[in-house]
Amino acid sequence: MTRILVVGDVITDVVAVLGGPFAPGSDTPATIRVAGGGQAANTAAWLAAAGVPVTLAGVAGDDQAGDTRLAELSAAGVTTAVRRAAGAVTGTIIVLSAGGERSMITERGANLLLRPADVDAARTPDVTRLHLSGYALLSEATRPAARHALRQNAATSVDAASAEPLRQVGAQAFLSWVRGCDLLLANADEAAVLAGPGRPDEQARTLAAATGGTAVVKRGAAGAIWASADGSLTELPPSLAASVTPVDPTGAGDAFAAGLLAALLHGASPMNALAAAHALGARAVTTIGARPPGR
Secondary structure (H helix, E strand, C coil): CCEEEEECCCEEEEEEEECCCCCCCCCCCEEEEEEEECHHHHHHHHHHHCCCCEEEEEEEECCHHHHHHHHHHHHCCCEEEEEEECCCCEEEEEEEEECCEEEEEEEEEHHHHCCHHHHHHHCCCCEEEEEEECHHHHCCCCHHHHHHHHCCCCEEEEECCCHHHHHHHCHHHHHHHHCCCCEEEEEHHHHHHHHCCCCHHHHHHHHHHHHCCEEEEECHHHCEEEECCCCCEEEECHHHCCCCCCCCCCCHHHHHHHHHHHHHHCCCCHHHHHHHHHHHHHHHCCCCCCCCCCC
16 A cells, blocks of 8 residues: 655644634633644544555644644554654644634644655655645745645645635745646635636636646535546536535545545546545534544
């Protein structure tokens, strides 16, 4: 079995699933959980749950949170090549989740210390694909490491990460950084930032043409669209998408990415890969938190 190297953030998630409308300046009841998070770490955990050998490259603080996060990942079956930065704190995100949507308040902490050498230290001869969290590209501090990762001699995939930071850096800049990657994943909001307004199929084709590879637009309960560099499309329609009652959408996109990569690693067709990805993403929204249950 070949190995996937995932590069990006290790985070502590404080997830609050609101029990009603948010009441500014007052109290809102919620179910609150503290657990492991970070787009890259979540994707690595879901890959391990799918039986894929996976290594995570990143940076954590030399604090108790870092100890806990790395122990969780190791217990989940992830090989951790995570540098511990002396005097730094492990990143934390406060996630407010309600009605199938979530907003995040982020302190990236030690994740901002990611360097090209961290990527190199994590590479092993069995790595055949490198998957990059887009957050590493969206920060000026970690962009050199992220761009170094994309120049490695392996198939590369990128998750576009988050719509608002994409707006801040600009679509043209981001697409120039990911030009040449084999696979770009974006949700509906991210696709609108990167490709402009329009139909999802048009956005997917635009992104595929921009990267020169494959682009996948994730549409939640509406399915997903795969566009190849030659302009051909594969659509997973809502009728074939997994149907579940959502509890918390945190980590659903990360699970989707893991399901897609795992299926492609086993030679799945685009349609079957989209179906596998959507099924894993649907599984993620049925629990609180961003990781596989029990991991």
